Amino acid sequence: MKKFLNDVEHMLTESLTGFATAHSDLVEVQFDPTFVTRKQKAQNKVAIISGGGSGHEPLHAGYVGAGMLDAACPGQVFTSPTPDQMLAAAEAVHAGQGVLFIVKNYAGDVMNFEMAAEMLPFEHATVYTSDDCAVINSTYTTGRRGVAGTVIVEKCVGSLAETGADLAACKTLGEKINQRTSSIGVALTSCTVPAAGRPTFEITDTELEMGVGIHGEPGRRRETMREADAIVADMVAAIVHDFKAKQLPAQGEILLLVNGLGATPLMELYLIYNTAARLLQEKGFSVARSLVGNYVTAIDMAGASITACLLDNDIRRHWDSPVHTPALRWDM
Amino acid sequence: MKKFLNDVEHMLTESLTGFATAHSDLVEVQFDPTFVTRKQKAQNKVAIISGGGSGHEPLHAGYVGAGMLDAACPGQVFTSPTPDQMLAAAEAVHAGQGVLFIVKNYAGDVMNFEMAAEMLPFEHATVYTSDDCAVINSTYTTGRRGVAGTVIVEKCVGSLAETGADLAACKTLGEKINQRTSSIGVALTSCTVPAAGRPTFEITDTELEMGVGIHGEPGRRRETMREADAIVADMVAAIVHDFKAKQLPAQGEILLLVNGLGATPLMELYLIYNTAARLLQEKGFSVARSLVGNYVTAIDMAGASITACLLDNDIRRHWDSPVHTPALRWDM
Incomplete structure (x- = not known):
């Protein structure tokens, strides 16, 4: 294996630091727990938060910004983020109108986002993406996998949230797009x-x-x-x-x-x-x-x-x- | 070798057709001779034209559009385009203020762009990029190679040309950036x-x-x-x-x-x-x-x-x- 890395343990931190520095006009990163937010936090809208294992870049942190996500929670490579990340991200970006999680359908992500949702002190809902038509059930999945269609869900739901639409409307749009x-x-x-x-x-x-x-x-x-x-x-x-x-x-x-x-x-x-x-x-x-x-x-x-x-x-x-x-x- | 291709002979044509279709709001492609232009051709400015072998995508065709190139001439993979491509592209995008070629310093590109320049019925100049500090002279090069710095030259010279700056000013800026x-x-x-x-x-x-x-x-x-x-x-x-x-x-x-x-x-x-x-x-x-x-x-x-x-x-x-x-x- 040849990769540009120093210590595998620090790869995510070093990469996210570079990402946040390169895009310091748009985003900020926090560590322990790790999450990425917009530099200019949005006001008075549903907060749209996604996340998942790293290794799928630019998903999800690359989609944090005006018109799309409010925050992203990156796990280690191909490893779900933990509920403390989602809770800290939600705390940071919640703007009085509730939180919508967008989650790719993988067992680890579903479990960790569900745990976060249960602890969340805000109104919340979750859209699960499952656009991969290749197989039903898979190594890490009960039901269909969420893959590249997730970008379309994040883009469009992010856009709707900017208009001041409520949590239910954002969830409905996300589920409609996933279905289509x-x-x-x-x-x-x-x-x-x-x-x-x-x-x-x-x-x-x-x-x-x-x-x-x-x-x-x-x-x-x-x-x-x-x-x-x-x-x-x-x-x-x-x-x-x-x-x-x-x-x-x-x-x-x-x-x-x-x-x-x-x-x-x-x-x-x-x-x-x-x-x-x-x-x-x-x-x-x-x-x-x-x-x-x-x-x-x-x-x-x-x-x-x-x-x-x-x-x-x-x-x-x-x-x-x-x-x-x-x-x-x-x-x- | 595993690649997504049908017939190697048609790979460039098929890929460019896909490129032009995917970005039909921004660009158009012509074949025989092959070149890419903006969909909305610019008026009354220096025409900025680049080109070179394919295989470096998104360079150069990906940089055709408002604020950057007027046209790009893609050769076969790692093969210089031919002078008829540059001449046809220049004919298509010349807007009364002359033509500036931006050329990466490789022997084949230099020779073919020079031949095109000699035949060009418009005022013209050429900027050669040579930002690669790794080696002096190389397999296909006398002098330093032009590499990723070419994007900065194309972006900034393209911007200057949009302001109505003349050919000499565009060439001067390009050479300054290459030097820096x-x-x-x-x-x-x-x-x-x-x-x-x-x-x-x-x-x-x-x-x-x-x-x-x-x-x-x-x-x-x-x-x-x-x-x-x-x-x-x-x-x-x-x-x-x-x-x-x-x-x-x-x-x-x-x-x-x-x-x-x-x-x-x-x-x-x-x-x-x-x-x-x-x-x-x-x-x-x-x-x-x-x-x-x-x-x-x-x-x-x-x-x-x-x-x-x-x-x-x-x-x-x-x-x-x-x-x-x-x-x-x-x-x-």
């Missing part, structure tokens, strides 16, 4: 957890893992490596099948997110996007919004995921609204 | 050129290549892998030494760019940034602006580069000005 979003990932290589020092799984030069999780969890099956168009066709088919299973409309405008898992060149991500957009159009969906890049990673995995979110006026408006975070930034 | 900018890269793994199908160089699990080029060219020396702080200390020392060799002030405000070469997790880049910022502060430089991420890549290389640009009021103002491109986007 499907993702599937594919790995060409494993990731390597720094503390483990070796690849999470073995895979040969002629194989791919279809439906891989963002922690290197097994997907649907080990397949033979083949040309990109054939891989993308299977991924798009899985998403379209999932839309059908969810009884979503068989046509409409979508947001298409092609997400790199850490070690995949942008040139390849755009090639994947090109095929995915064409196939989705052929199936009746119109790609109205796009995002291509590394947004929810699996450390250093070579691989990519495709996410489609079926838009409506509401979701589109909140996706388009201004956002000003380290990792997503645009104006109207 | 030093970079050095390090590789933990090789890149793999798709058409070659195998790693460009061999490197073991206990080695790193200090001073590597963005095409996998040899650096200063093969070294033993060690902790991040020791690697970063050597990189920072090389930059500070280069500042001295260029007779730049030994203190002042800098822009610090920590750039991933393709396969390095953001978590590690922020860790590198943390150490580099601390060491540069200790040496008398104040980190006033920061950029951390994959901005000038070497396909799928695990590695990173550090770039420092000594700011002045002029450079800082043009760095801060609004930019609206696929890969860099901010408002004042």
Whole structure:
């Protein structure tokens, strides 16, 4: 294993310190317990807080800022944050209108956010994301995994919260987006957890893992490596099948997110996007919004995921609204 | 070699088509000859055009847009674009005030941009970037290589051009920034050129290549892998030494760019940034602006580069000005 690190024990602290320094105009980090907040705390709105294991950067700390999260609680690599982190973050950013947790559906995250919620002295609610259509139940999951679609939930719910919407409305929007979003990932290589020092799984030069999780969890099956168009066709088919299973409309405008898992060149991500957009159009969906890049990673995995979110006026408006975070930034 | 591709021959076309579709609000692509322009062409300003081999994404096409480039000419992977591309791009974006080429100093790029310049029916000038302080002369280079500092030149010269500044002023600013900018890269793994199908160089699990080029060219020396702080200390020392060799002030405000070469997790880049910022502060430089991420890549290389640009009021103002491109986007 070759990584840029000093002591595995201090990797998260050193990296978060660098992150907070590089983006000191936007965010602040606190340690013991560890959480990231906006530099300019918001007033009189629902506080939106997310978190989870590190190793998925820029998720979640990269999405703290105006129009998106109020705080993020990073755990160690692929390890849930602990309830004291969520409690301290909530204490720091609560602005009189309650707290909404956005939590990817993994057993450790669910348990720790639930424990935090029980102790929380504020009105609160939780949105669980479960957009990964690859498998039902997985290594760390009862039910479907939350993956790259989480970014769409965080962006749009963050936008709604800025308008002064109440806790119930924020939760409703988050659950609607999760329901209208499907993702599937594919790995060409494993990731390597720094503390483990070796690849999470073995895979040969002629194989791919279809439906891989963002922690290197097994997907649907080990397949033979083949040309990109054939891989993308299977991924798009899985998403379209999932839309059908969810009884979503068989046509409409979508947001298409092609997400790199850490070690995949942008040139390849755009090639994947090109095929995915064409196939989705052929199936009746119109790609109205796009995002291509590394947004929810699996450390250093070579691989990519495709996410489609079926838009409506509401979701589109909140996706388009201004956002000003380290990792997503645009104006109207 | 496992990559997301269909036919190597069509990889660039498919990827650029995806890029142009994903960012159809900002850019347009033309083929035969191949170039990328802004969707909304600028009026009455110097046209800023860059280009070079592909494989360094988001450079250069990702920087086409308001406040930065007017056009980019992508060659095949690690291969210079041809003069007909630059001529067609210039024809498409020339707005009556002349054309400035921004060219990374590699023999093929220099030759092809020079040939295009000779044939250009417009007033023109060229800025060559050569920020890489690792080596003098290299595999594809007479003189120093142009690497990640090119992004700073493109951003700031693009900003100046938007103000209506003339060709000579744009060239002067570009050359000033290049003079005040030093970079050095390090590789933990090789890149793999798709058409070659195998790693460009061999490197073991206990080695790193200090001073590597963005095409996998040899650096200063093969070294033993060690902790991040020791690697970063050597990189920072090389930059500070280069500042001295260029007779730049030994203190002042800098822009610090920590750039991933393709396969390095953001978590590690922020860790590198943390150490580099601390060491540069200790040496008398104040980190006033920061950029951390994959901005000038070497396909799928695990590695990173550090770039420092000594700011002045002029450079800082043009760095801060609004930019609206696929890969860099901010408002004042």
